[in-house]
Amino acid sequence: MRARVLIRPKAGILDPQGAAVERALPALGFTGVANVHVGRLVELDVEDSSQLQSMCERLLANPLVEDYEIEIVN
């Protein structure tokens, strides 16, 4: 089955990538943008979806500084 893992920096941890994007958007004329955060998306086919959480804890995310969400696509 296809799975998607969305990984984002934990709330409250300085996210310089998000801050850079937040500064760049108004420069292009986009207004009213706030709280931009940049994370990453891992898509994978897995036979056993029960292993996904352990994959996230051990490798895909660093639980100390990142939150993750697992989504089964089909």
Added chain:
Amino acid sequence: MQAGPKLWWVKARSDNAEMRRAPAPQMKFGVLQLPGSCDEIDALQAARRVGDAELIWHAERDLRGAEAIVVPGGFSYGDYLRAGAIARFSPAMESVIEFARDGGLVLGICNGFQVLCEAHLLPGALLPNANLRFTFRQVELDVVQPDTPFTRAGAGLARLSIPAKHSWGRYYADAPTLDELERRGQVVLRYAPGHNFNGSLRDIAGVTNEAGNVFGLMPHPEHAVDELTGGFTDGLTIFQSMRLAVEEGAHV
């Protein structure tokens, strides 16, 4: 001013004299070589100024009798996913984790620090620099804990000047963890005022584990061991301290 080659010759001679005075059985460093490491030769050369040293390839489990381990800087496994995340699972690192749990001395420099954090041998994590730039500069470090197996040879040296070069060096741990680290004396080095370019919390540049036998720092002591290159030799203190610690351990 003397010409370069002449200086080289003078330096080589004094090194030989040093080596003649050194006691016969030397302690041995093992320096990991991971795919994507790039500072392992400098680490090897730095270690050889104070003892014997050998490279250990990442696929090997045998630490070849090393009495102290250096996990060097670079971009292990391309730093894919997160800096240090994949290196942590290499066979050599599995042996290093066991070695550390048995009390062996382990030094992680830059990428090596990231690997040790990912391996949970050290608390916290290294995040992208607050300025989002790869930055290379000489940094001044305050020695917060002068009496550790990694700083003891400094004889009360309050400050080290050594280079730093990285893009993922912002030290992070949550506030209760930081309080604990400070309370237990695990914060060994801090960036001096004005030198914390990466945004590390509480200016932390180097920390040990709770037992005190594993140490990681972002700046590069192995690049500050020779007057000829950069004119700073403060980095030697770290390697000399490790040698002292191993020798003292052997005689206790």
